[in-house]
Amino acid sequence: MSARNFRVAGQRLPRMDGIGKVTGKHVYAADFTLAGMLFGKILRSTRAHALIRRLDTSRAAAMPGVRAVITAADIPAVRFGQAVRDTTVFALDRVLFMGHPIAAVAAVSLEIAVQALAAIDVDYEDLPAVFDMEAALKSAVLVHPEWATYKALPIIARSGNISGRARIKAGDVEAAFAGAHRVYEHRFTTALQHPGYTEPRAAVADWDANGNVTVWTGTQLPFDTQNTLAEILDLPSSRVRVIVPGIGGGFGGKLRIGVEHFAALLARKTARPVRVITTSEEELTHSYPRQATVVTLKTGVDRDGHLLARQGRIVLDCGAYAGSGPATAAIALQVLAGPYKTAALALESFAVYTNKGTSGSFRGPAGPMANFAVESQMDMIAADLGLDPLEIRLRNIVHEGDRGPSGEVLRAVSIEECLRRAAAAIGWDDRKPAPGRGKGIACGWWMTTGGSSGVYVKINPDGSATLVSGAVEIGTGAITGASQILAEELSLDLADISVTGVDTQAAPYDYGAQGSRTAFSVGNACLAAAADLRRQMFAIAAAQLDAPVEAMVLRDKHVVAGDKSISIAEVARISRLSGGGLIAHGTAISPSPAYDPGRLENHPLPAWNTPSFHAHAVDLSVDPDTGTVDIHRYVVAQDVGFAINPTYIEGQIEGGVAQGIGQALSEEIVYQDGKVMNANLTDYKMPTALDVPDIESILVECASVAGPYGAKGVGEPPCIEPPAAIANAIAAATGFWLPSLPMTAEKIARELRARRK
Amino acid sequence: MSRRILNVVINGERHELLIEPHWTLLQVLRGQIGMMGTKENCLEAECGVCTVLLEGKAVNSCILLAGQVEGRAITTIEGLGDPEHLHPLQAAFIEHGAVQCGYCIPGMILSAKSFLDENPGRQPTRQEIREALAGTLCRCTGYGKIVDAVAAAAQRMAGKEPTP
Numbered sequence: 001m002s003a004r005n006f007r008v009a010g011q012r013l014p015r016m017d018g019i020g021k022v023t024g025k026h027v028y029a030a031d032f033t034l035a036g037m038l039f040g041k042i043l044r045s046t047r048a049h050a051l052i053r054r055l056d057t058s059r060a061a062a063m064p065g066v067r068a069v070i071t072a073a074d075i076p077a078v079r080f081g082q083a084v085r086d087t088t089v090f091a092l093d094r095v096l097f098m099g100h101p102i103a104a105v106a107a108v109s110l111e112i113a114v115q116a117l118a119a120i121d122v123d124y125e126d127l128p129a130v131f132d133m134e135a136a137l138k139s140a141v142l143v144h145p146e147w148a149t150y151k152a153l154p155i156i157a158r159s160g161n162i163s164g165r166a167r168i169k170a171g172d173v174e175a176a177f178a179g180a181h182r183v184y185e186h187r188f189t190t191a192l193q194h195p196g197y198t199e200p201r202a203a204v205a206d207w208d209a210n211g212n213v214t215v216w217t218g219t220q221l222p223f224d225t226q227n228t229l230a231e232i233l234d235l236p237s238s239r240v241r242v243i244v245p246g247i248g249g250g251f252g253g254k255l256r257i258g259v260e261h262f263a264a265l266l267a268r269k270t271a272r273p274v275r276v277i278t279t280s281e282e283e284l285t286h287s288y289p290r291q292a293t294v295v296t297l298k299t300g301v302d303r304d305g306h307l308l309a310r311q312g313r314i315v316l317d318c319g320a321y322a323g324s325g326p327a328t329a330a331i332a333l334q335v336l337a338g339p340y341k342t343a344a345l346a347l348e349s350f351a352v353y354t355n356k357g358t359s360g361s362f363r364g365p366a367g368p369m370a371n372f373a374v375e376s377q378m379d380m381i382a383a384d385l386g387l388d389p390l391e392i393r394l395r396n397i398v399h400e401g402d403r404g405p406s407g408e409v410l411r412a413v414s415i416e417e418c419l420r421r422a423a424a425a426i427g428w429d430d431r432k433p434a435p436g437r438g439k440g441i442a443c444g445w446w447m448t449t450g451g452s453s454g455v456y457v458k459i460n461p462d463g464s465a466t467l468v469s470g471a472v473e474i475g476t477g478a479i480t481g482a483s484q485i486l487a488e489e490l491s492l493d494l495a496d497i498s499v500t501g502v503d504t505q506a507a508p509y510d511y512g513a514q515g516s517r518t519a520f521s522v523g524n525a526c527l528a529a530a531a532d533l534r535r536q537m538f539a540i541a542a543a544q545l546d547a548p549v550e551a552m553v554l555r556d557k558h559v560v561a562g563d564k565s566i567s568i569a570e571v572a573r574i575s576r577l578s579g580g581g582l583i584a585h586g587t588a589i590s591p592s593p594a595y596d597p598g599r600l601e602n603h604p605l606p607a608w609n610t611p612s613f614h615a616h617a618v619d620l621s622v623d624p625d626t627g628t629v630d631i632h633r634y635v636v637a638q639d640v641g642f643a644i645n646p647t648y649i650e651g652q653i654e655g656g657v658a659q660g661i662g663q664a665l666s667e668e669i670v671y672q673d674g675k676v677m678n679a680n681l682t683d684y685k686m687p688t689a690l691d692v693p694d695i696e697s698i699l700v701e702c703a704s705v706a707g708p709y710g711a712k713g714v715g716e717p718p719c720i721e722p723p724a725a726i727a728n729a730i731a732a733a734t735g736f737w738l739p740s741l742p743m744t745a746e747k748i749a750r751e752l753r754a755r756r757k
Numbered sequence: 758m759s760r761r762i763l764n765v766v767i768n769g770e771r772h773e774l775l776i777e778p779h780w781t782l783l784q785v786l787r788g789q790i791g792m793m794g795t796k797e798n799c800l801e802a803e804c805g806v807c808t809v810l811l812e813g814k815a816v817n818s819c820i821l822l823a824g825q826v827e828g829r830a831i832t833t834i835e836g837l838g839d840p841e842h843l844h845p846l847q848a849a850f851i852e853h854g855a856v857q858c859g860y861c862i863p864g865m866i867l868s869a870k871s872f873l874d875e876n877p878g879r880q881p882t883r884q885e886i887r888e889a890l891a892g893t894l895c896r897c898t899g900y901g902k903i904v905d906a907v908a909a910a911a912q913r914m915a916g917k918e919p920t921p
Contacts, residue, residue, distance in 0.1 A: 014851045021859030022847040024794020024834035028860060031793035196896040198798050198806050199860040248796070248860030249896050280799040475858030475897050647854035647902075654899030655857065681803035681894070689887040689900040 009488040009709055012647040015480045016499060017246075017473060028246040029218030030202040030277055037204065038067055040259075040266045040276040041113040043103040043120050044286065045095035048674025049129035049141075049355040052093055052122060057103055060119040065112035068269040069120070071103045075265055076234040082256065083604065084152040084163050084322040086144055087358075089232055089261055095124070096143055096320035097355050098674050099286035106266040106274050129355040131674055133317035134294055136161040136352045143320055143353035156326050157602040163318055164326025164351040167601040168333045168405050171344030173300075176309030180300030184381055188297070188373040190723075190741040191668035192317075193290040195362045196659070196686050199248020200283060205263035206273040212239045213264050218247040220254045220472055221512035226504045228257045229264055240264075244502040247513075250474050251659070252362040253288045255514055256323065284679040288360025289669055291325060292317045295373035297336070300344075305385050305392045309344035312336040314370060316351045317359065324361040325351035330603045331447075335370035335720075337405035338378075339415045339445040339613055340396040345405060345599075355674055361514075363656065364716035367446060368663055368723050369741075375442035375724030376737050389441055389728065390423050397443075406607040407596025412712075414639040414702035418615040419443050421698050422637040426617035431732070436622050438732025442724035443615040447608035448704075448713030450590030451511025453521035457486065457529040459537070459582035463557055463569030464496040470507035471522045473499075476715050477648030478518035484644055485523045485708050489530030490568070491554040508585065516713025519644055520610070521588050523708035529586025536582055537571045544574070590706050610704045612712040614638040616657070616721035622733045627749030629665055629730065636721075637698040641712030646699060653697045653718040660722025662687045668742050765826050767792070768836025776823050783807045783818040786833060794834040794863050805893030808864035809833050815871035817892075834863035837870065846870055849910035850903070857897030864893045869907045878915050883908065 020026035057069040072090040079085045091100045103120055107113035130141040142160055144150070152158060157165045177183050203217035213233065219225045222242040230237035247254065259276040267274040278287070298311040314332040318325030329349035336347050382392040397415045404410050423429075423441060431439050456468040467486060473479040483497040490496075500507070511521065537559050538549045547561035558565040575582045595607035619633040636653045643649050666685040670677040678684050703710025723741055730748065731737045736755065738747055763774045767790065774789055786795045786809070795818055796806035802817040809818045810832035838844035843851075846866045850856050855865075872881070872889035881889075886907045887900065895903065 012854075015854075015856065017859070018851040018856050019840045019843070019847075021856045021862050022834075022843065022850050022866060023838065023840055024792075024863050025840070026859055027793065028796075030797055031787075033791075196894070197858070197860075198804060198894060198896055199796070199858070200798055247858065249858040251896065277797075280801065280803070477857070648857075651854050651857055651898055651902060654901045655897045656899075658899035659896065680801060681799050682801075686894055686896065688892075688894065689890040689904070692899050692901070694883070694901050694904075695899055 006488055008484045008494055009644055011645065013484060013494050013645060015477050015648065016483060026246050028199050028248050029216060030199050030248065032204050032216045032245050033275065034204055034206055034273040037273040037275050038106040038108060038270055039110040039113045040104055040106050040262055040274045041117055042101045042262060043117045045091060045098055045100040045102055047095055047124045047126060048098045049127045050095050050124035051127060052091065052095060053125050054121065054123040055102065056121040059121065060105060060116040063112065063116050063119060065108040066105060066116045067108065067272065068106045068266055069103060070265055070269055078232055078234065079150060080228055080231050081322060082324055083156050083326040084150055084158065086150050087321045097357050099357050100320065104262045104266055106270050129674055131354055131356060131671065133292065133315050133352050133354055136354050137315065137350060143355060153604065155602055155604050161353045162350055163322035163353055164329060166330035166333060166349045166603045168345055168347045168599055168603065170599050173309040173311050173344040173346040176344040177300045180308050181303045182384065183298060183300045184377060185298045186377050186380065186739060188295045188376065188739045190293045190369040190372060192292045192359060193362060193663050193667045194284060194287065194669060194684060195251035195253030195289065197249030197251060197253055200278040201254060201258035202277040203260040203263040204273055204275045205260065205267040207267055207271065212241065214241040214243060215260050215264055216243045216245055217260045218254055219244060220250040220474055220514055222470060222472065222502050222504050223509055224512060225257055225260055229260055232261045233264060242504045244472050247472060247474055250513060252360060252365060252514065255361060256288060280681055281679045284669055284684055285676045286357045288323060288358065290362035291328060291359040293369040295370060297373050297377050299377060299381065301381055305381065305387045305395055307340055307342040307396050310342050312347045314349045316349065317354055317356065318351050319354060319356040319358040321358040322351060323358045324365065325359065327604045328361050328365040331605055332366035332370040334405055334608060335367055335444065336374055338374045339398050339443060341398055341402055356671055363659065364446060364720045367716065367720035368660060371442065371444045371720050372723040372727065372741060376727050376739065379728045379731060380737060390419060390428055393419055393443055404607065407599050408593040408607040410611065412702045412704045413613065414700050415443060415445065415613040417700055418613050418637040418639055421700065422615040422617040422635050425635040425696060425698060426619055426633060428617065436624050436733050438729045439617065439619045440725045440729025440732055441615065441617045442721040442728060444720050445611050445613050446717045446720060448520050448610040448612065449515025449517045450609045451515065451517055451521060452587065452589040453510045453525040454508025454585060454587045455522060455525040455529050456508060457526065457533060457584050457586060459533060459568060459572045461569060461573045461576055463567060463572065464498065465490055465492060467497055467499045468507050469499065469522055470502055470504065470510035471518050472502055472513040474513040476518065476652055477645060478522065481519040481644040481648065482522040482526050486526040486530060489527060490533065491557055516715045516717065520707050520711055520713055521590065523644065523711065524588030525586040527708055528588060529584040532584035532586065533582055536584065537568065540571050540574050541566050610706045610712050612639050612717055614717050614721060616725040618725045618729045620726065620729045620733065622730055622748060624752060627745040627752060629745065631693045633696065634693050635696045635698065636718060637700055638717060639700040639702050639712060640714050641704040641707050642701055642710040643699045644711055649699060649714050650697045652714050654695045656718025657695050657722050658687050658692045660719040661692060663741060664723040664726040664743055666742050666744060763823055764828055766830040768832060778824060780823045781819055782821045782823050782826055785823045786818060792833055792835055796860055796863060805868065806861050806864045808867045808893060810867055810871055813871065813874055815868045834867060837866065845913040846910040849906040853902050853906040853909060855898060855902040855906040861893055861895045865890060865895060865903060868893050873911050873914060880911055880915065
């Protein structure tokens with residue numbers, strides 16, 4: 001890439017929204033208010049599975065200051081959902097989990113709204129419940145007895161409590177197992193993990209005189225939220241406008257509708273603006289945390305540690321509604337194959353309903369869970385065969401032109417470089433046995449989801465450019481990155497680019513802040529818009545300069561043709577007078593690669609677009625008495641294709657690893673009999689500044705074909721490998737693998753004590 | 758509920774406010790005055806995004822009753838610096854890539870200011886900075902670049918590096 005001699009792209013420039021964020025001027029959804037606004041609160045079930053025998057809101061509705069109380073009886077009877085349309089706004093005649101919304105109140109103050117919730121009378125009749133995901137596979141208790149009547153995407157295979165089953169198959173695993181030198185079988189479990197965004201989910205809704213609603217919300221997917229709101233409100237989507245003022249983190253937890261619908265329904269009932277914001281307790285009992293899973297792996301190898309066959313199964317606990325569970329479970333299958341050549345695969349996923357809160361697609365959905373299993377088992381196999389953990393990986397990894405699990409041809413494959421560089425940085429060859437100290441390594445791969453992006457780019461008469469995009473700047477710096485690409489292409493500085501806010505009414509479509517794709521897709525759309533703008537500017541300049549278009553380039557904010565030039569600002573002014581101004585619509589879509597459909601069953605994301613590769617290495621100590629893990633060094637080598645802004649890519653890596661350390665060592669939403677036992681941020685343990693070491697990032701640049709300047713998706717991968725890398729290092733330090741996340745000090749200490757006896 | 762008068766100095770300006778006795782300082786800042794730079798999240802002093810300075814010391818405004826600050830001086834992020842005159846901490850957070858979503862950043866910067874002001878002229882270690890910031894959760898950054906920013910600002914504030 002250096003041959004292109006970039007001025008703006010690839011540079012460590014400060015993010016465009018930085019000053020607003022450090023001065024407190026950046027407005028987030030939780031900061032947004034309107035005059036005369038009411039405050040909404042949600043009444044939630046206190047039972048895990050029960051019939052609602054009586055629901056009486058009359059006392060609450062009569063309280064001074066209460067402006068509306070609504071229940072399922074007051075709103076359109078609609079079921080919504082991504083893969084399966086199983087979800088209702090409020091419980092109907094039956095609550096499906098503790099925390100299930102039953103009613104909503106709007107009042108003149110938050111205090112009165114809270115008091116009104118206590119005045120709603122609910123009589124329950126408890127029903128048998130199912131909490132264990134494996135039990136749910138065969139349980140007579142159905143979370144949705146009417147499941148067969150629900151609409152769903154045609155690709156989704158469902159049955160009873162199974163909201164989605166998918167498969168990837170290649171070769172003959174049974175024959176391969178029969179001929180294998182050894183066959184290993186292991187079982188792993190992973191826990192429910194909250195995305196942990198620091199801004200609660202918040203929305204303000206207001207209806208205008210023509211029956212249109214505007215919702216200001218911190219959503220990652222404004223267009224998806226617009227559509228879902230339209231369904232719930234029974235309106236054409238053009239009458240629903242979603243504006244994202246600013247968003248205080250999301251990590252996948254703010255993809256699907258959260259509180260927007262409550263605000264919109266209450267605002268419609270009261271004819272007043274209504275704000276709804278979640279509490280930490282609501283976040284930990286009813287949000288979209290990373291699903292808990294059970295993964296079983298059976299892997300056959302030859303004498304030299306080559307993988308011959310793998311049978312894998314992931315069971316994923318969706319909670320009471322499918323949410324993104326069916327797709328998440330299916331994505332796990334590619335992760336279970338890993339960045340490895342394995343001739344025979346039989347991989348199967350089950351997304352299952354239980355009587356618990358709905359879960360969702362937290363950053364790298366299914367990635368860390370499946371990777372934890374695969375990469376822990378790789379080390380177990382290496383240990384059994386007496387192989388170096390790095391060596392067994394190098395013997396099995398994919399290379400350029402190899403086929404992936406769906407039969408797709410893999411391009412820009414860099415896993416070997418990632419492994420070697422991470423290993424070198426951590427001092428892999430210098431692993432002197434020291435009691436209680438060990439190094440671990442893990443690697444993986446992940447997709448760059450495509451999804452289409454549109455942008456409008458306008459050149460202003462002062463020579464600056466305005467980027468109009470429906471893409472949400474969730475914090476990654478993706479919009480700064482896309483703007484760097486735009487500035488590069490237009491020969492402008494980053495300071496010449498301004499970005500409008502996200503507004504579904506004004507902005508072109510964008511697939512949303514998800515799937516490691518914002519900088520990638522919006523960057524590509526900016527490339528397309530810039531190419532169009534060059535054509536427009538060159539046509540105007542041709543007349544002004546009396547020069548052929550073919551001779552023209554943009555250089556230093558001018559259209560240049562040989563020794564003649566005209567400023568972009570002047571061209572923009574001419575265009576205003578003669579042609580309505582310079583504006584372009586750039587679009588981008590990244591189709592998935594060709595694959596072998598014969599390998600797949602019921603898989604909604606069959607083959608990965610522009611995969612990235614990564615390796616993590618860690619050096620840590622385990623306290624022999626307390627089991628406490630102390631991480632000394634943590635190294636990531638990640639293939640980013642092209643580093644559009646290295647500072648914020650490092651930021652993605654460091655933040656993702658911190659989340660992975662949390663998942664590895666401390667984070668778990670603990671359920672007992674359907675009740676969350678730690679619904680506060682003291683007992684739900686996210687890493688603090690004392691729990692995360694300085695993380696060392698190595699940016700590998702193996703250019704992709706599809707990304708802007710060769711970029712690949714960056715955001716999700718860093719949280720995928722930490723649980724496995726840490727598990728392998730703990731094993732190096734202690735001699736045992738803990739197959740259960742989180743690997744708390746308590747679990748480690750218990751195992752250490754058991755082994756001393 | 759009976760209201761009472763609160764006299765408080767916020768970012769150097771005197772305010773006379775009518776408050777209810779159970780209101781927190783956070784509620785007054787955001788709800789009464791409309792200063793939204795101080796952020797709201799857990800309301801249980803667990804996450805630190807609501808941190809402000811009370812007579813220069815970092816406090817969680819979400820659990821401080823407004824009545825407790827009668828006659829005292831509060832500094833919020835809006836009082837630290839403005840876009841044309843950034844405080845060295847604010848400038849360092851931008852320069853070192855310490856800002857992502859930014860929601861924890863006002864609290865993080867004020868926690869850092871309280872800490873650095875307690876230790877004037879001395880360059881803190883990274884571990885000391887981490888301890889000082891451990892009460893504020895950040896889910897985006899992994900903290901490393903925040904520690905870099907605070908260390909750089911400490912140097913600049915101690916006069917060891919000129920403000921650009």
